[in-house]
Every structure is written in C-alpha cells, then in structure tokens.
Amino acid sequence: MTDVRTHLSRLDKPLQYATRNDFANLSKLRELEPFVKHQIQAMQSLPLPASMPALLTQLAETVVGFDDLTLTEKRPRAQQAAQILSRLHALSDRADAPPAPVPPPKPTATPTPAPAAVSEDPLAQPVQFMRGVGPRRAALLGKLSLHTVGDLLWCLPVRYEDRRNITPLGMLQAGTRRTFCGTVTAFQLHPTSRGKSFATLRLEDSSAPLTCKWFQHRGLALQERFPIGARVVGNGLIAFNRYDGNREVVHPDLETLEADDTELVHFGRLVPIYPLTAGLTQKNMRSLMHNTVETFVPLIRETLPQSVCTAHRLPVLEQAMRGVHFPDDNSDLAALNEQRTAFHTRLVFEEFFLLELGLAIRHREVRNTRRDKHYDRPNHLGDALLKHLPFQLTVAQQRVLDEILTDMHRPFPTNRLIQGDVGSGKTIVALLAMLLAVSNGQQAALMAPTEILAEQHLATLRALLQHLDLEVALLTGTVKGRSRQKLLQRIADGEVSVLVGTHALLYENVQFHGLGMIVVDEQHRFGVMQRAGLRQKGLRPDVLVMTATPIPRTLAMTLYGDLDLSILDELPPGRLPAKTVDKGHQAYIVYPLIEESESLDLGAAAAMAEHLRHAVFPEYEVGLLHGRLAAEERDAVMRAFVEGRLHILVSTTVIEVGVDVANATVMLIENAERFGLAQLHQLRGRVGRGTARATCLLLPGQKLSRESRQRLKVMQESTDGFYVAEQDLQIRGPGELLGTKQSGLPELRVGNILHHGVWLERARQSAFTLLDEDPHLSREEHRALLQAVQTRWGRQFELATVG
Numbered sequence: 001m002t003d004v005r006t007h008l009s010r011l012d013k014p015l016q017y018a019t020r021n022d023f024a025n026l027s028k029l030r031e032l033e034p035f036v037k038h039q040i041q042a043m044q045s046l047p048l049p050a051s052m053p054a055l056l057t058q059l060a061e062t063v064v065g066f067d068d069l070t071l072t073e074k075r076p077r078a079q080q081a082a083q084i085l086s087r088l089h090a091l092s093d094r095a096d097a098p099p100a101p102v103p104p105p106k107p108t109a110t111p112t113p114a115p116a117a118v119s120e121d122p123l124a125q126p127v128q129f130m131r132g133v134g135p136r137r138a139a140l141l142g143k144l145s146l147h148t149v150g151d152l153l154w155c156l157p158v159r160y161e162d163r164r165n166i167t168p169l170g171m172l173q174a175g176t177r178r179t180f181c182g183t184v185t186a187f188q189l190h191p192t193s194r195g196k197s198f199a200t201l202r203l204e205d206s207s208a209p210l211t212c213k214w215f216q217h218r219g220l221a222l223q224e225r226f227p228i229g230a231r232v233v234g235n236g237l238i239a240f241n242r243y244d245g246n247r248e249v250v251h252p253d254l255e256t257l258e259a260d261d262t263e264l265v266h267f268g269r270l271v272p273i274y275p276l277t278a279g280l281t282q283k284n285m286r287s288l289m290h291n292t293v294e295t296f297v298p299l300i301r302e303t304l305p306q307s308v309c310t311a312h313r314l315p316v317l318e319q320a321m322r323g324v325h326f327p328d329d330n331s332d333l334a335a336l337n338e339q340r341t342a343f344h345t346r347l348v349f350e351e352f353f354l355l356e357l358g359l360a361i362r363h364r365e366v367r368n369t370r371r372d373k374h375y376d377r378p379n380h381l382g383d384a385l386l387k388h389l390p391f392q393l394t395v396a397q398q399r400v401l402d403e404i405l406t407d408m409h410r411p412f413p414t415n416r417l418i419q420g421d422v423g424s425g426k427t428i429v430a431l432l433a434m435l436l437a438v439s440n441g442q443q444a445a446l447m448a449p450t451e452i453l454a455e456q457h458l459a460t461l462r463a464l465l466q467h468l469d470l471e472v473a474l475l476t477g478t479v480k481g482r483s484r485q486k487l488l489q490r491i492a493d494g495e496v497s498v499l500v501g502t503h504a505l506l507y508e509n510v511q512f513h514g515l516g517m518i519v520v521d522e523q524h525r526f527g528v529m530q531r532a533g534l535r536q537k538g539l540r541p542d543v544l545v546m547t548a549t550p551i552p553r554t555l556a557m558t559l560y561g562d563l564d565l566s567i568l569d570e571l572p573p574g575r576l577p578a579k580t581v582d583k584g585h586q587a588y589i590v591y592p593l594i595e596e597s598e599s600l601d602l603g604a605a606a607a608m609a610e611h612l613r614h615a616v617f618p619e620y621e622v623g624l625l626h627g628r629l630a631a632e633e634r635d636a637v638m639r640a641f642v643e644g645r646l647h648i649l650v651s652t653t654v655i656e657v658g659v660d661v662a663n664a665t666v667m668l669i670e671n672a673e674r675f676g677l678a679q680l681h682q683l684r685g686r687v688g689r690g691t692a693r694a695t696c697l698l699l700p701g702q703k704l705s706r707e708s709r710q711r712l713k714v715m716q717e718s719t720d721g722f723y724v725a726e727q728d729l730q731i732r733g734p735g736e737l738l739g740t741k742q743s744g745l746p747e748l749r750v751g752n753i754l755h756h757g758v759w760l761e762r763a764r765q766s767a768f769t770l771l772d773e774d775p776h777l778s779r780e781e782h783r784a785l786l787q788a789v790q791t792r793w794g795r796q797f798e799l800a801t802v803g
C-alpha cells in the first residue's frame, strides 16, 4: 500500500489548498485536472483494493474540465474530490490493517451480501457526515426518517416556489402573488381591541416600502429571526391597505438572505420547499439539500439499465435527482408541483421498479426453494369429504382446487391468492387442499381475522369433517390457562390435524409438529412482508391467502405481487329452497362498533333491539347479536336468524363477513358514515343474495364531513365491488383502506399507487421481463440494480442474495 499512499498524499496537497479557508484559494488553483489524472494513472498500474478503482474513476470525473468552470461550479467539485480522497485514504489504511479474524461460518445456507459492498455505498453514509449536521440536527432529521444521505436524496420537495423573478417593492400589485426582496427597517406589535396583537415588519428597497403582517404570531421570535437591517426574501399574496395606502402581505413566506447567498439556492430560481419538523427551518433544510445534491449526486451509480430508461424515455438518475431538487429556470412550475416532470416520473418508476423486481425475485426464489414436504399419498381425506358433501363443486371451485393441488405436487412451496366474492365457496376449496396435507401426515391451519370468524370457521369445519376421524381445534385469545397449555401440547405432538385461529397465532410461538399448509382468510395485513416473516419462524408451509374484498389492481400488485392468483368467479347455485313467506323477508339493522366506545355503541344496539321488539314490531321476532355474547349465545342467535325464526337482527358489524342468509332483503345501517367503503360494501353484500330485490338503507349520523358524504355517495352510485374499492382507495389512501399503519404494505418514498398507477403497471411489466432475461441479474449492466434491490427490499422480503 505504500505506493498507493504516496500517490494519495500527493493528491492531498492541491485539494487541501483548494478547500482551505472556505475555498479562499480556489481562484488561484490551475491545472488540477492533468495533475489528478496523472496520479490516478500511476495508481491504476498498482495492485489496488477491490473498491478503489471505482472511486478513482469517480475522482477523475470530478476534475473533468475543471479549469473552465466558474468559481461557483468549482466549489462543489473540489469538495467532492476532497471527500472521495478521504475515502480513498480510509480504504488504503484498511488494506494495511492486519486481516480481521475469520468469523465462524453461519449455520444458514443463505449467503448474505458482503457487508463491505454495502458500506462502500456513499449514499449509505449517515447524515451526520454532512457539513452542518451535528447530533442535534441529525436527531431532527431522524424524526423525518432521514438517516442516511440516500434518505435525504429521496426526500423530495413537497412543492416549489417561483422565485425566479424578484419584483421590486414599488412594482408589487395588489391581488398578485409575488416574490420580493428588501431590508427590514421596522418591527412593531399592534395591540388590538380584544387584547391580542398583530405584528408587522416593514421592508424597504430603493423603490417603496412593504408591510408584512402576522396575526397569531410569536412576536419576539419574528423579531429575532428578522432583525432590523436584515435582508429578506419573501413570497405571498399582495394586498392594498386602505388606511395607510401601503401595500402589505399577510403571513408571507419569509427567509433571511445572507451575504454568501450568491449561489442562487434560496432565491432567483425555482425554489424547492421541503417537509420540515419543529426546530428545522426551510432554509436549513434547503441548504442541506443543496449541499447533499452537489456532493453526492455525482457519486450516484445509475441503477436502471439503459434499455429500460430508453424504453420508457426516462432521464438518468443523476439528472432526475438534480431536476427534482433544484430545477432549471425554464422548468414547468405546474408540472413540478404536481410531481409529473420527467424527473419525478423517473424516481417514481425507479421505486416501483425496485419493488416489483423484489417481488419478482421473491416469486422466483420461492419457486427455486425445494419443498420440504411431499404429498405422495393421495388425498384420501379429501375424497372422503367429497363423498359426504351435500352439493357438487362448481366449475370454478373445481378449477381453483386443481390449480392448488397442482401447486402442491410441484417441487416448490405453494404461494397462492384466491380471490372470490363472499359466498363463492372459498372455504370448501381451501379445506380440500388442507386435507391433502393432512392425508400426508401434515398439519394444516386456517387463520381468520377475528375471533368470531374463527369460531364460525371452526363450526363449519367440524360439521364438514364430522365423518372423518380428525382432530379439529380452535386456538384464540380466549383459550386460556391449562386448556391452552394442553392444546399447545397436542398441537406440538401432532394430535391436532386442523387448527383454526386468528392471525395472532402467527405471531405467537405455536410449535407445530409439522405444519404443511396455512390458509389465511380475509387479511390484507398478511402482505408480502408478513409472509416473508414466516420463514424467520422456521415455518415453510404452503400458503393460501383468501380474500373476498375486491382489491384494486395496483394494490394487489403491491401486496400480493409475488403470489400466483386463482379467481373464483362463479357463485354456487342457490341451495336453500325458497321459503314460503307471506310478508316475510328478513332484515338486518347494523350499528357501528368502535373499539374505544364499545359499551356505548353496544348500548345503542341493545336499546334499539328492545325498542323494536316492544314498541315497533311486537308481531316480529327481534334478535340481538354482538361480539360480547358468549359463543353459544351468538351461535344460537345466528342459527335462529338463518333458520328464519328471527325476522329482524340488530347487530354490530360481526355479521360483516361470512354470513349468508338468502332470505334477508333489507338492511339498515345506522351511522353509516362511520364505516369504511369496503366495510359498507361487505355489509351490503349480506342482502340481495336471494332472488328478491333487496334494499340497503344508509342512515348517516348528524355531522357529515365532506369525505363521509363522498363515501356514501359512492355507495349509492354503484354495487360493483371493484369500483367501490377503487373509490375507497382514492378517498382514503391505501393505508386507511387496509387498516391502520401496519397495513402490510411495503413503504414507498416517492411512488404513490393512487397517482402513479400507470407507472406501477409499467414498472411491473418491465421488472418481470428483465428478470426473465437475466434471472440472476448477473450481467454487468445489472450489477447496480441488484445491489439497489438488495439494499431496498432484501431484508424485508427475505431475499437470498441473487447471483
């Protein structure tokens, strides 16, 4: 390394000279380019540590055409060069150090990416590394989830302000929004009659004064930030003050200008506005961003292969990063603000592309995993069940079942999504598949989203399996103490063949004897990341995910993009003989049930049931159903309704999924605005299952927000589940649609599946095609891409290293 070191220290001299004392000598520096290149050439003939050549190339690039640059352009270049040089020093020091002891080999077969490769990524450096970022500011940035240089670069402006043209104060016209610049000449607090005060700052330039006004302010903070004599730049809506005849602007965006604000970062251009957190000013943030862009964007490695960029007419990454953060003067302000410039699109595409590539790789990896259980024995339990079934499978059911069984006979684990409307008969299909696993000595588990549904499933499965000699058990939170311990033991011993429970089971450490298959019913939080997580628990079952919720395509591509898909697109023929009824269909009345106010809503439902029973419909039987009833009571009520002994069922949302009474034709939903669209759609789906025309009444509470009104309107407009889901997505966003924050959705930084759906489709296409062509991303031009997808999704999707 000695020789390398010599060359590096030769490079130190001009670069230290250039950057010293805030670049004081920069104008005197000559011939940097040939000098640097000469040293680099000399080094290239020496044996070098692995990542050094790439850095040397980057260094050479920073000095290209150096002498011809303006001073402003030279500064960031010189700074970059100095930074690259210090990394080169660090590398050569490390190469000299005695080799680290070899760590014991890991027990896993999965190779992990070499850590060195990751730490060489300049964008992985923590933000503290940046000039002007100490521990305090780093903590503030941390609140915005900005931990690394890469995080900063991917934190895009929320909007842009047009500060290209500064209007002299004398030329400001009332009624226009303008950018202006002036010197603070006075600060005043004006008491008002109601004991409050407003604050004014007087600005002046050579042409006229302008009053800046704040109501609700912290007067002293204003005075501190904009002291008399300070030069400021601002933007706002200009108004005319009738009393003093001056122009004024209320609550302007105002920033001070410092003497060295000559680089046109904060004004005289289209200025980016970033998300902030308390304690961080826009100006701090923008300076930091400018610094980051100038220093690191040139070090960015292009991720997308050129063919992909060309096909979608996308600018290269470096250009896109500059373009979104500090756009050129001739950019289109509206396009910037709507995030639809080519630069934005490129970043959105990249994010989607990496996501879809991650999903594609995961899909492929699952198919490359050898299954550890084999279903050599025939499905004798399934066949036995079929013999006892009171109906025949529909064509769609048979087709989907075949798809699953084919999967199960393949050499890799099954990972399939079954989509089918409520009542399409998913349960029996899943059960028949589970029985193949059980016929082969494995266990199978069925997971439901709520305890009630788990209990319903248990009842269904027990009834269906009554002729088979199998142990079917329920494990939910309500099974406690000794019986829980005993059950866990029987599961571990393999005595339980079929286990029904809630999803919570997956997060507890239930020990299985041999879990062959997991069926997950109606649970969107069981997205790609959760499924990937199973492997960490040492479970590698076949996985079926079932859903009745129509999932908008873009969402499905994000959540389930790694699954194979089966669709049950046929409802079984009506099997209940039509009841002879004089006036008599049945009706539901539904009350929302919100966790925090459970007792209150329950009270409302119970009171309503009483009221209906005695005062309104004394001639009918009215039942009450809610989650607090004991299981037997609930069953009894449900059975009474199913069998027509109850005419009106007052209920909380427990009837939402899975309940099917064809004779029920009227539903009244109280406080309908409290339900999400998907939920309303599910509820409404409970009526209109028979031949009679059904009615669903949505009874809103009193105060309706705009959003609620919009939602109820969608329900009126359409009964098409996909339309409703799509609208729900538009109104509420994916996180809300799927539940709370842990929606199971991979987190995206710039891509938005609502606004950029088209690009998601394109990215998916493109990613899957690319992986077909280069299954291991082993081609040279895909190296950076492989690294990027590993960094971004490798851990969360549990990707083994590709290649």
Ligand code: ADP
Binding pocket: 391, 392, 393, 394, 397, 420, 421, 422, 423, 424, 425, 426, 427, 428, 548, 572, 573, 575, 658, 660
């Ligand atoms: P979902 O798809 O909503 O889970 P289920 O599996 O609960 O639907 O089935 C709804 C009802 O339809 C159940 O009562 C089930 O027994 C019945 N069913 C399922 N398949 C058929 C069929 N092929 N013919 C008649 N009834 C069926």
Ligand code: MG
Binding pocket: 426, 427, 521, 658
């Ligand atoms: Mg179901």
